[in-house]
Amino acid sequence: MLNTLSGRFLILTIIFVMLAEVMIFVPSIARFREDYLLSRLERAQIASLALLADDMISPDLEEELLRNAEVFNVVLRRDEARQLILAAPMPRPISDSFDLRDASAVELIGDAVARLIDPEPKVIRVIGNPVREAGLLIEITMETKALRAAMVDYGLRVLILSAVISVVTALLLFLAVRAFLVKPIKGVVHHMKAYARDPEDARRIITPESSLRELRQAEEALETMQTELTSALKQKERLAQLGGAVAKISHDLRNMLTSAQLFTDRIEMSQDPGVKRMAPKLVNSITRAVHLCEATLAFGKAEEPAPRLERFVLADLVSDVFDSEQLSVEGHDVQFSSDIPASLQMRADGEQLFRVISNLIRNARIAMIQSGKSGQITVTAEESPDHWLIHVRDTGPGLPPKAQENLFRPFQGGVSKGGTGLGLAISQELIRGHGGQLRLKETGESGTVFEICLPRGDADLGMV
Missing domain, CATH: 3.30.565.10 (Histidine kinase-like ATPase, C-terminal domain)
Structure with a gap:
């Protein structure tokens, strides 16, 4: 699987989609934390409104309101006056304060990541704007255990969904790559193997058919190379046949010239001045012709003397x-x-x-x-x-x-x-x-x- 183009493409696609999902995951988990805290502020505000409607409520009812809001106390600032509306004993001191009114995206992401990394339960203070302008601000204290558990649950669901999306996307791309890229490449490889079995058969030369520009260019280059190679092999065969014919001709011609050389030896003994003047040149020409025939025979054996x-x-x-x-x-x-x-x-x-x-x-x-x-x-x-x-x-x-x-x-x-x-x-x-x-x-x-x-x-x- 890892040794195939489509297999590696499948694995790389899963990795890249997961990386993209991780890049989406961090802002989304920060957004989830912000919404979670805002919902707790809204619940706390609703609980405080019950107290404002009736100044005297029983301790049991106050405890139930805080439990439903999942906070320890609620502070509402109205008309520049800071007023503790609901309160309950806190298990530990407040460790951090978070103001959601003007928090930047970077701050929200950093706080969310820190909360996921730190598993220790803590008590935190959260400040925000009351809904429907019911005051200047609202402030609550709450524990982080439930917050972190909700964030982990949300993150796992996001990661599982991301993994499913990655696998489905990679599978679709895998099938697309096999259909549009791997299959045509296998076709080219098949043509190359078929051509290698008999390179002198011109029918085995590939015919460019791909609609992909890059692959078609490769097919055209392969077609040119195969055409030139087939022509070269045919020419080599013709040269080999011609070499054999030349060797035979040179062999017979050498015998004829050798006979002519014997006659020139007698011509040299002639007393005619013209013959005496021309005979040496004739002898030299015939001698060179004999040497040429011998060299041609050696050349036919691929060994120039x-x-x-x-x-x-x-x-x-x-x-x-x-x-x-x-x-x-x-x-x-x-x-x-x-x-x-x-x-x-x-x-x-x-x-x-x-x-x-x-x-x-x-x-x-x-x-x-x-x-x-x-x-x-x-x-x-x-x-x-x-x-x-x-x-x-x-x-x-x-x-x-x-x-x-x-x-x-x-x-x-x-x-x-x-x-x-x-x-x-x-x-x-x-x-x-x-x-x-x-x-x-x-x-x-x-x-x-x-x-x-x-x-x-x-x-x-x-x-x-």
Whole structure:
């Protein structure tokens, strides 16, 4: 019971209603005490009027009048003269006096609480105004025992009534909460459990139906999350299938390229000057294709090969990239240039860095060709005691906002029309394998700049 929302709400409602009743109880018990004392004053005044009507009454009749009024004596002030009308022996001295003529609410509440707390019987003096202006004041002395007993009886009845009201109110609220809040929440929980059993089934996605604004917002947020998760799971399944297909294709393609590599070995023995000039580039291209197939197979196994670090001249590697891209820009006004110190040597995996720079240049080249404008792609590099920095800059149209939001996410961050975004995702993974960073430095109407930052120290490279 205590572990349920409705159960806790029931208990809290009872507690809060009881607190409210207690706040009402204190003024009401003070009001009851005041009415009790005023009624005793009125009774005493009626008894005194009998004496005023007949100056001589018997002691027995006087005692009976005082007993009926439940007082010990009555003093009536008429015409500035204080006159003891009725009197009887008092069991003990007067302990307190209370003037009801101008008593404030705070005084009445304080006196009532004090009377409830103190169980010892006492004799008190009570002063008030006579009813119907039958004098200037009336004063009585009385015992507090009957007063306190009446106050306790009245308080118990009020508390019992308050408890009944609290329980009934809490029960009604309990039923209302179960109907309007707990039941809809249980419905949402049921939807969540049903969805968890088969998250790829779009029929299990919750449909917002609640009329409560807050609960409907929760249902709408849950619907959005479930829709995105279902799409992601379906995409993951498609990627897994695609990965299997790519692995098979890469395996067969690697075998074909290996055969082509054997033929290029014979081409290198040709004495033709043109063949001699082109053969090394052809061999390098086929070798990189073979390495790419092997890397693709490793990627399909979710394990990108660790970089094989070696020293090489960066300018030569960038020149090879330009040569491989040069044929793709024939008929288009796209120029390649580099500003790399001839003596700058890097320690990295040359094949992986070739793939990264080639991907960046290829994306820039495709974007400029699709825009139909002339442009230039420039690769610059610099080194510091801690890092090598490579910048690939183009004068293309810049990246669209959607491409910037999903830049390095496969199948979502394509920078060109029809692109898959795999190139940038793989490039970022390769650079991270070196302990470096690949980031978009700037983009806009004037062009785009990507920055490759590679650490120079072996410790920064993550080598063991």
